[in-house]
Amino acid sequence: MEATSGPVRTPRVNLLWTGGWDSTFRLLQLLLVHRVEVAPYYLKDPTRASTDIELKTMAGIIGVLHARYPHTRELLQPLHVAEVSKLPTDPEFATALAEVRRRNYIGSQYVWLPAFCRQHGINDMEIGVHVDDRVQSVLRTMVTEFDHPAGFRSVRVDPKHAGTPEYRLFGSFSFPLFLIDKVEISRQANGSDWGDIMEMTWFCHTPVRGKPCGTCGPCVYTIQEGLARRVPMSRRALSFFYRRLLLPFKDPLRHARASLRRHLSGRREAATGTGHS
Template sequence: MTSAHDIRTPSPVNLLWTGGWDSTFRLLQLLLQHRVEVVPYYLEDPTRASTQREIQTVERITAALRESHPHTRALLQPLRRFAVEGIPVDPDIAAALREIRRRSYIGSQYAWLPAFCRQQALPDLELCVHVDDKVQALLRGYAQEFAHPAGYRSMRVDRAHTGSAEHTLFGSFSFPLFHIDKVGIDRAANAAGWGELMELTWFCHTPLRGRPCGICPPCVYTIEEGLARRVPPSRRVVSWFYRRLWLPLRTALRQWRATGHGRGNERPPAPGYGGT
């Protein structure tokens, strides 16, 4: 008997890939460990300073994979790029995001992402939510393990929660990295011999002279989640002061606005995928 949580379309696997640490690790798992076909997706915001760098990173990793693992040429499909500004957010998705933000602040990308899945009729997009991610904490009581037809285990929001804000926002995703953190990814990648490929990844949203800034959200997460070595020492110093002095005030103001105060109609920030 087929489980209610089994995906009915076994291949290819749809993956949100930004050229970042988490999503690149997942890409390598799919291509090199599970050897399944992958359709990578990228949501493009040309106003973000790192967009071109992320696209170049994806191209660099793709070229390195084709060179070192020729079988990936047949498995990895071309990157499918979509403009964020072309994704309409339906009222129920916007309302679900507002509801969740009353309890826990999550970024505006979690309106665009489910809206994108709805627009493209994607029933299952792999999203690399991991341990220490706010969304992972939010979904712990909602997510359930399931067997993917490609032969691995993953997590998704239980359909028993249909109608909840959590299911409205995250019901179109699966979360294959739900039980691992960034340091665990580092260990697993090195054990598999993928260390060099992982070092090609990029995460900073506002690079300075081509190097990580230390203060954008992905840089902060990278430092706080155990991979500070990836940020230059001088920017780590700047980050230390930023995280202890300015960031707490900024976070409090952002949460205040998210609950319906302040300027409720301002344009959402660029989709910060957390360096995935």
């Protein structure tokens, strides 16, 4: 990848940035290759133990970018931070997530991310969905490529799927990393001399003494997707046993709990209907 010379004014790109591997790589692409103005967004989840580390990580990366690439001072807007706890509850997204989860498990953040976009009138937020990501497997047959107004190609859910739960959840997003995996991101980043910045990124949701735990979702995905070196050896050993002995039961238990909740909900609705007859 070669950067063009001098900042060029183009439409702003909205980016969900967590300080993680995928979203940081995308930030670097936007600022250093495409040289477009970026509005980064971060949603603070009070249940996530890694919030402070993620915010410090992003501050550190911004400092390096400003020092090494002065033009990013103009292109990179201040980080927009929002509290998940202050987002309005939207039954439409909760229902859509429940429908998608009947077929594939995806995280609860996909209720409040579209709610945030709706609240702020954003219909083009970039997120770092990539090959081997659960969301990528959900949307693989539903996406289409398009020309972004900022001058690059990207991917989004095809509007022909409007009305589906997948479109309700993901219609406000685009997925510029949809066709590459974490290892390819590493290869491209190293080829562009961004390797040291990428190593500053953070991914673990439940750190242990400031280090990746090895057993949370992002740690497991990081190991499975070819970047095990980023997890300390001792936690990698623990992760090995966790993935072999406990993880195989996680999805079946989720499906069983969801099925039980639907069953109980149906019984309550039936009882209510009987009581009113």
